Amino acid sequence: MSLRLALRRARHLSTAAAEAETTAAKIVNISGAKKRLRKVYDPDEALKVYSSFSTADDASAPPASARHIQELAVRRLAKSRRFSDIEAFLESNKSKPQITEEPFVSSLIKSYGVAGMIDNALATYNQMADFGTPRSTLSFNALLLACINSKAYDRVPIFFNAFSEKFGLVPDKFSYGMLIKAHCEMESPEKAKETLSEMEKKGVEVGAVSFSTVLHALYKIGRVDEAEAFWNEMVKEKGIKLDAGSYNVRLSHIRDNPESLKALIEEMQNEGINPDPISYNYLITSYCVNGMMNEAEKVYADLLQAKGVRPNAATYRTMVFHSCKEGRYVKAYRIFKLSVKVGKIPDFNTLKYLVKGLTEKRRMVEAKAMVRTMNKKFPPDLLKAWEKLADELGLTRDGTEEAGASKVEKAEVDASKVEKVGADSGVESEKAST
DNA sequence: CGAATTTATG
Numbered sequence: 516m517s518l519r520l521a522l523r524r525a526r527h528l529s530t531a532a533a534e535a536e537t538t539a540a541k542i543v544n545i546s547g548a549k550k551r552l553r554k555v556y557d558p559d560e561a562l563k564v565y566s567s568f569s570t571a572d573d574a575s576a577p578p579a580s581a582r583h584i585q586e587l588a589v590r591r592l593a594k595s596r597r598f599s600d601i602e603a604f605l606e607s608n609k610s611k612p613q614i615t616e617e618p619f620v621s622s623l624i625k626s627y628g629v630a631g632m633i634d635n636a637l638a639t640y641n642q643m644a645d646f647g648t649p650r651s652t653l654s655f656n657a658l659l660l661a662c663i664n665s666k667a668y669d670r671v672p673i674f675f676n677a678f679s680e681k682f683g684l685v686p687d688k689f690s691y692g693m694l695i696k697a698h699c700e701m702e703s704p705e706k707a708k709e710t711l712s713e714m715e716k717k718g719v720e721v722g723a724v725s726f727s728t729v730l731h732a733l734y735k736i737g738r739v740d741e742a743e744a745f746w747n748e749m750v751k752e753k754g755i756k757l758d759a760g761s762y763n764v765r766l767s768h769i770r771d772n773p774e775s776l777k778a779l780i781e782e783m784q785n786e787g788i789n790p791d792p793i794s795y796n797y798l799i800t801s802y803c804v805n806g807m808m809n810e811a812e813k814v815y816a817d818l819l820q821a822k823g824v825r826p827n828a829a830t831y832r833t834m835v836f837h838s839c840k841e842g843r844y845v846k847a848y849r850i851f852k853l854s855v856k857v858g859k860i861p862d863f864n865t866l867k868y869l870v871k872g873l874t875e876k877r878r879m880v881e882a883k884a885m886v887r888t889m890n891k892k893f894p895p896d897l898l899k900a901w902e903k904l905a906d907e908l909g910l911t912r913d914g915t916e917e918a919g920a921s922k923v924e925k926a927e928v929d930a931s932k933v934e935k936v937g938a939d940s941g942v943e944s945e946k947a948s949t
Numbered sequence: 950c951g952a953a954t955t956t957a958t959g
């Protein structure tokens with residue numbers, strides 16, 4: 516008997532070891548690396564995943580995916596403010612043979628942008644002559660994007676003019692799109708509008724994105740009348756092709772009136788444009804803050820049934836928060852469970868609100884289940900605060916591992932029930948017992 | 950698979 520057990524255990528251990536070895540040392544497969552990076556929050560681990568992957572295949576893999584993984588790793592490092600590591604890592608790529616390929620250099624430039632290191636991005640762009648890398652709008656746009664990601668908006672028009680002239684590059688709709696974004700961020704919609712006219716003059720297509728960027732900027736600085744006139748001008752006179760994003764900009768500025776929101780969503784459907792999750796989130800939020808929880812729930816329920824649209828993480832967060840606010844904690848808990856199932860879990864503060872509410876309502880089973888679930892799901896930086904919260908609420912015992920402890924706790928709960936028949940505040944006795 | 954846009958922080 517014990518031999519069989521031992522054998523089984525040995526086999527189990529060896530598979531586990533083999534698995535650990537494959538994940539740590541070699542990830543040949545790209546989607547595997549991506550999956551793993553999404554879960555790995557330690558920047559060193561992220562770097563290891565990236566380098567094991569990038570050394571594993573030099574030329575064979577689709578380079579676009581590899582570059583995406585590089586940006587993910589840089590993002591993780593930047594979050595921990597490990598800028599010298601980022602520099603060392605990205606600079607080391609400059610000795611690789613692919614440095615003569617423009618997409619490869621562009622990826623380095625964009626990665627520096629993601630890290631907020633705009634001077635390194637610019638230096639890399641200037642080095643391209645030394646590398647012998649050809650220039651096109653690809654690297655030009657990468658540099659502009661790096662400025663935007665670094666929030667160095669004032670540099671965008673400077674680089675835009677200087678480098679397009681110096682290297683004889685013809686800006687495309689993406690270049691112009693980023694120039695427009697920069698002007699909008701610097702609160703000068705006039706210049707953004709001028710850029711739009713320049714695009715028309717040069718025969719570059721003005722699409723929904725560029726248009727929506729300017730529209731949003733106008734609303735944001737409170738020029739509502741001008742925004743509406745701009746919509747009429749561009750849509751009715753110039754026949755711009757709209758998308759859900761354009762309508763979402765308008766929806767975002769109808770806050771207090773759920774009926775108007777609903778009407779505008781119907782209008783977009785009549786125009787043949789499908790509302791996206793963001794559109795529905797505006798409607799749901801508006802119902803919630805105007806005390807129309809049942810209507811909000813109906814939109815949410817329809818969204819779960821609908822084909823082609825899914826609730827996103829913000830949908831679950833809004834529904835959980837406002838259900839809690841209305842005291843509907845069990846309903847909120849059900850929504851939370853679904854969000855876990857689909858991997859779109861609300862943020863820490865929302866879940867804090869929920870677990871506190873469940874505890875106050877004496878829904879201990881649900882509260883403890885929640886603590887256990889999130890112990891597995893939260894990244895390390897949030898896990899500490901979560902464990903502290905669970906401790907304060909007296910939820911650290913999960914009631915299954917230690918039978919004795921859970922019995923004692925159960926007895927205490929029952930006692931408090933008997934003590935205060937009809938009273939609904941069990942919070943104090945809970946605090947006292949911990 | 951991807952270049953530029955748009956939510957809510959209660």
